[in-house]
Structure formats: structure tokens, C-alpha cells
Amino acid sequence: MNQIVQKKRIAEGINLFEIEAPLIAKKRKPGQFVIIRIDETGERIPLTIANADKEKGTITIIVQVVGKTTEHLGTLNSGDSILDVVGPLGQPTHIERFGTVIAVGGGVGHAVCYPIARGMKDAGNYLISIIGARTKNLIILENETNAFSDELYITTDDGSYGRKGFVTDQLKEILDSGKKVDLVLASGPAIMMKFVCLMTKEYGIKTIVSLNSIMVDGTGMCGVCRVEVGGKTKFACVDGPEFDGHEVNYDLLLKRLATYKEEEKLAYDKFMLKTKDK
Amino acid sequence: MGEEKKKKKKERAPRQEMTRQDPKKRIMNFNEVALGYSEETAVIEASRCICCPKPKCVDGCPVLVDIPGFIKLVQERKFVEASKMIKETNVLPAICGRVCPQETQCEIVCVLSKIDKPVAIGRLERFVADYEAAAGEIEMPSKPEPKGKKVGVVGSGPAGLTVAGELAKMGYEVTIFEALHKPGGVLVYGIPEFRLPKAIVAREVDFVKKLGVELKTNFVVGRIATVEELFEQGYEAIFLGLGAGLPWFLNLPGINLVGIYSANEFLTRSNLMKAYLFPEYDTPLKVGEKVVVIGGGNVAMDSVRTSIRLGAKETHIIYRRSRKEMPAREEEIENAEAEGVIFDFLVNPVEFLGDNEGRIRAMKLLRMKLGEPDDSGRRRPIPIEGSEFEYECNTAVIAIGQGPNPLALSTMKTLKLNKWGYIEADWETGKTSMKGVFAGGDIVTGEATVIEAMGFGRRASIAIDKYLTTEEW
Ligand SMILES: Cc1cc2nc3c(=O)[nH]c(=O)nc-3n(C[C@H](O)[C@H](O)[C@H](O)COP(=O)(O)OP(=O)(O)OC[C@H]3O[C@@H](n4cnc5c(N)ncnc54)[C@H](O)[C@@H]3O)c2cc1C
Ligand SMILES: Cc1cc2nc3c(=O)[nH]c(=O)nc-3n(C[C@H](O)[C@H](O)[C@H](O)COP(=O)(O)OP(=O)(O)OC[C@H]3O[C@@H](n4cnc5c(N)ncnc54)[C@H](O)[C@@H]3O)c2cc1C
Ligand code: SF4
Ligand code: SF4
């Protein structure tokens, strides 16, 4: 079973887990994810492999509490185990030396961006990282990202840290500065990726986004993760999760993400009631 | 019993019915619908078999179960022995007795069907297997001489389970690699509890494990390891029993609206993830008041009957031909009818329409008429021009079939596929174009049946043994 060897709260409502998964640690590449199921009655949820340690045989996931399963996960501690961890799933990022790459991570989306950005730096790119969040307490992996980025910018919606505003404000400034940018990576809320892409399209810069559609099996068997890219239906779990950001139908993604709103609330409320009793 | 007039020399009892849960009650639960025979009804049914010296029925069974042999034992009330006799050729009788399409396999060729209803072979098979299990008398075969060779089996559906079990019995060290967290393939994620209780599947999987087979779940071949890497790890032969798990969608406008499911998603949520027990189990599954299921096969029947149990008020099957051409088993169609499913024949969707939130609110259907028979021998549906009409619904399930999942296959560059993307393999041995790689079940035949997948697995296990013994390819 997949034991948690380290758990850390790294920002408000965001937990980092280092989990024993030697085979996955050896095999995974940036851009890939795992699907976990905490226990017998649990749901299968996808999470990006933020980091891996081949020698130790562990992978790191960084998880924001947004509902029942992520809340439940947050109650686990080192020593506890996760019943099922399957991966690495999805296509690895296409990494090569493009030139200058900007990695834009919004909220916990930066956990998705982080391994890819690092891969891009390792491949010899000039790497500019932008981390954005609503407020200071939600900024994650700042020092870690700083360690390998050529430039790092932070934005917060409320101005409590870094530049006040959205990641797109910072992005625009860089693009307007006349610097030649070869590739933009974006990961975060669908709405953020949509606006990043609207902007980079104007500037004619290729943009890769990592989509977070709902998933069940992660192997192309159910089709729940389908997204529209360039007018064609794709399965995010096997064809993605990364796609050409200028071709993605974000409105559809947003609507499909809201499929189970009522049920998710019910499950969350029930879980909170139960944990309160204890 | 209005069959008096058919009485021949000897008094023959009518075909014995199984008791079933009352339709009104059963649509409120997921318990098994058919309740099986009692000892008495089983013996009466067995007495109908005349134990033909040249039994036609056996030819109809893909794995050649000794049907008169086991039925004779039932006549003598030797139920456990009967079950053991079946297991010589069919290791999963409790499953096959429930889900085999007997009416087109063993029973259709039973001599009795010329003058009366055929012997209920499947029901008897189910009875003796359940009897044996309940008696707790499941006996393990004696431990074989170890061969000192490792075989890898990819996929734990009926094909993979059969190969693994047979090879373990011969003394091979067998490991099954399964992508999902539970073994069983379609038996656990596709076929609903009310038709095949999962406890029975677990029992059979357990038996295979007791034979010494190692089971690695959460292991996606093609991702965590390729077939080449498995060879490097010391597996000397690999069997691919990947199934036909890629859902087909209709390439129509609106297909990605919220509320449109593939049958695979719908059934996986309900069966594997137990969405019917939500919120006790975390995985939700939403059905609207009016559910339409598009398709006419077993998968469509399973989906529509699941949707009733999940609380749909009105459920429809949308099928582009007529009742006669439906590929689903007659029994399943009748069960669906009894449970209140409405069948809409000779219509085909051309578009899905959504509301402001992107949820499905209606379909556009086109009326069809039947033309000449096509390749499948069924009359071809022809669209009637200008017959389009709007048809309201809140949930749609697409059950028009499945294809081969390319995930593992795309990592095997030298593996030959046929033009539909299935593995090209010899149907007698399972041999593929790659040395040491065998394949069988749905990934070779296309969507077929549990017993055919098992039959294939059995033949492949013999070929694998031969290959590993002689090292001849
Ligand atoms: C490829 C991929 C990588 C991801 N990586 C990360 C990551 O590194 N860190 C992180 O915090 N989050 C990540 N996510 C999102 C994460 O999977 C969801 O936040 C999680 O499933 C929510 O579950 P919940 O029960 O806590 O919340 P719920 O209340 O069930 O859902 C909250 C929202 O999450 C989405 N969601 C619900 N169920 C699923 C599901 N089965 N699969 C995907 N999304 C779902 C829906 O939009 C829903 O409205 C990733 C998603 C994908 C597809
Ligand atoms: C809803 C439904 C109802 C049906 N009803 C009947 C019925 O009543 N009677 C009947 O006879 N037949 C029925 N069938 C058909 C029957 O179930 C199949 O023909 C049979 O299960 C095929 O067996 P298989 O072993 O080839 O594949 P499957 O049962 O599909 O099993 C394949 C297994 O391989 C695993 N796998 C796939 N790719 C990988 C990978 N890369 N790595 C690791 N594991 C992998 C899958 O997760 C799965 O567990 C039904 C099918 C469905 C979908
Ligand atoms: S395995 Fe299936 S086809 Fe063969 S005898 Fe049994 S029910 Fe009939
Ligand atoms: S053909 Fe019918 S009557 Fe003859 S042995 Fe088979 S089941 Fe019995």
C-alpha cells in the first residue's frame, strides 16, 4: 500500500504529500498525473505528480482542498496509507529547447506547472515563472520555483503579496516589453487559462495548457474527461492533459466541470458533519 | 401448464421457471433479479434432458461443457460432482450460468427445442455452481510441479482470468496486471449487480488467486511498464486480454453536453464505483427524470435498467431498427419491458440540444425504415428524409458499442493490428505477430461474450504451455 511518508501544509488549504510509490517515481515524466482512491468507499481523483524521488521511491502531490475527497485527504498524516495510487497517466509534456518559456501557474495550478517548468529549465530554456493567487496565503512553491527560474513574478488579486492583479497583467507586461517569448505554459482555473490564451493568441505565441476535466479511470475507458480541442473531441486522460491552449473550448470544460455540483456539496457536507461528530 | 397436447410417450415436465424478484420491487433495489432454482426444480428440469448419446447441445457451447454428463449428475442429486464436471472445461460456471446467451448457444441446438422448450442448461449450470459454493466444498486442485517459468497476463477479465488459472494449474508462475483497482474486467465494471452479483465474481477471482496467481491491480501496461519491459523483468510469455474498452460516441453536434454518458462511464460509476450507494460511496451518478439509452444490445439493456434503479421516472430505449433486429438477449429485453422501459424503434438521433448551462434538454431524432439486410444479416435502417422531430430528455446514455483501447497497443510498435485496430492473433492459439506475445478475448474478436473470451483464454493457455515447453514459435 502507498504509505504517506511526509505531509506538510504549504499554504492555506493546500497540502503536500510525499507518498511511497517506487515504480511510479521511476517512470513518471513531467506533465503526468496519478489517480488516487483513499479507501474502499472513495472516489477516484486525478492529481499531478509535482515531484518524484527515484532513490527514495516516492512521489509528491500537492493538493488543494476543494471538496470531499481533497478534504478527506487533508486529514491524513504521515504513516497513513492511500488504498489506490495508479499512474503515471497522461502524455508527458513535450520538452525541448524552445528558447524563452513563460510558465504561468494560478493557485494550486502552479503545482501542475511546477514540474513542467523545471523540465523546461533543465532542457536549457530561459525560464520565466509567474505564480498567481487570490491572496498571499495561497501562494505555493515560491522558494522551490525561485531556485530554478531565471525570473520569477508573483501576483495576488488583493495585492497582499507581489504585484496586485492577475497573472495576465504580469504576462502582458512581459510580452509588451518586447522580449522574444517562444512558448507559454499555463495551468490553473479554466477561466484563467482561457484569459491567458486569449492574450497569447493576440501576440501569436504558442501556448500549452494542462486541463483538469473530471476523470474516472484515466485510461481512455469511460470518456467522462472529454474536451473539445480544435472542434474535435479528445480524452484529456490519454490525449492530454496538455493541449494547444488556443484550440480549447473552455466554456464546455467549465460546464462539464460543474456536472455534479449538487452531489459534491452533499458529499462534502455529510463528510464535515461526520468529522465534527468525532 | 398449457403444454398437455405436446405430451409424448413419456410424461415430460414443462421447462422450469426461475423465481424472480417482482418487477415493482426490484426496480427499487440492485439485488439480483433471478433467484435461481431450488433443489426440487433443478432435479425436475434435469429430468427433462434425455442425455443424448450424440448431444447437439455440446456443439453449441464454445468450451464444450459435458452437458448431458453434468445434467445426469443433477438427476442423481450429485450437485457438487456436477459442478466439478463443468469446471473441467469452464472454470466460471456460476458466471456463465447467469450471463451466457444460452438461447443462441447451447440451448438453441438442444434436440428438445424441436418439439418443446429446450432444457434450461444455463439455469442448471448456475444452480450447481451456487450449490457447490454454498456447501463450502470448493476443492483446490493438487499443487502442480513448479515449472520455474513466469508468465504475465495483462487484463483480469474472463480471458485473462482463464489463462492465468489454467497456467497456474500447470505449474507456471503467473502474474496478472490489471489497470483498474478491482479485478474482473467487464464482470465488475460493466455487468450490473442485479444480473451478476459482484460477490460471485470476487469468489471466482479468489479461486484464481488461491491457485497461486499473483494479482497486481492499479498497473496500467503501456504506462507503468511496457510489454518489452515485462519481458526484461523475466516474464517469458505475455498474454494480452485487454478487452474492448474504448467507448464509441456518436459524432453528432452536442455530444459533449452535460448529461450525456458513454455506457462505460454510466455503468462504471454504478458498478465499479458503487454510485447507487451514493453518498455512502463518494462517486456520484446523476440521472434526470427522463433517460434515453441509445442502442439495442445487452449494454443498452444494462444501462437502461440501471437508470430505473437510480430513480429515473421515464426510461426509453432508442433503437434505429426494429425489435426483431435488437442484438440484446430476449430475456434482458423482457426484463426491461417488465420494469417499465419504453422502446422507441426506427429512430436515430442526429443532434443533441442543450440548455443554457450546457445540459442536455432534448435530441433531434430522425425516423427510419428498414431496407435490405446488411453484412450482419439484419435489415439495414434507412433514414426517412424530412422526418426529423425534437424529443425531450434529461439524460442520454450512448450504448452503441466499443472498440479496442489503443493505450497499451500504441506502445507495441511491432504488434500487428487488423483494420479495426484489434490485435491480429491466431484464433486457435492466440499467437500474435510478436514472439512470446499471445492475445485473446474481446481485444482479438471484438465485443463478444464471456464464454468466448474464456474459450479463447483456454486455447491460449495450451499454446503458451507448448511454446514455453518447446520454445518453438
Ligand atoms: C490531470 C489533472 C491533474 C490535477 N492535478 C491536481 C493537483 O495537482 N492538485 C490539485 O489540488 N488538484 C488537481 N486536480 C484537480 C482535482 O482532481 C480535483 O480538485 C479533485 O478531484 C476534487 O475532488 P473533491 O472530492 O475534493 O471535490 P469535489 O467536491 O468532488 O469537486 C470539486 C471540483 O473538482 C472537480 N472534480 C470533481 N471530481 C473530479 C474528478 N473525479 N476528477 C477531476 N476533477 C474532479 C469538479 O470541477 C468539481 O466541481 C487535477 C485534475 C486533473 C484532471
Ligand atoms: C455492459 C456489458 C454487458 C455484457 N453482458 C454480457 C452478457 O450478458 N453475457 C456475455 O456473455 N457477455 C456480455 N458482455 C460481453 C463480455 O463481458 C465480454 O465479451 C468479456 O468480458 C470479454 O472478456 P475479456 O477478458 O476479453 O475483456 P474484459 O472483460 O473487457 O477485461 C479486460 C480487462 O483488461 C484491463 N486492461 C485493459 N487495458 C489494460 C492495460 N493497458 N493494462 C492493464 N490492464 C488493462 C481492463 O481494465 C479489464 O479489466 C457484456 C459486456 C458489457 C460491456
Ligand atoms: S458455458 Fe454457456 S454455452 Fe456452455 S453450456 Fe454453459 S451456459 Fe451453455
Ligand atoms: S441436446 Fe438437450 S436433451 Fe440432448 S443432451 Fe443436450 S440438453 Fe440434453
Ligand code: FES
Ligand atoms: S477518465 Fe475515463 S476516459 Fe478519461
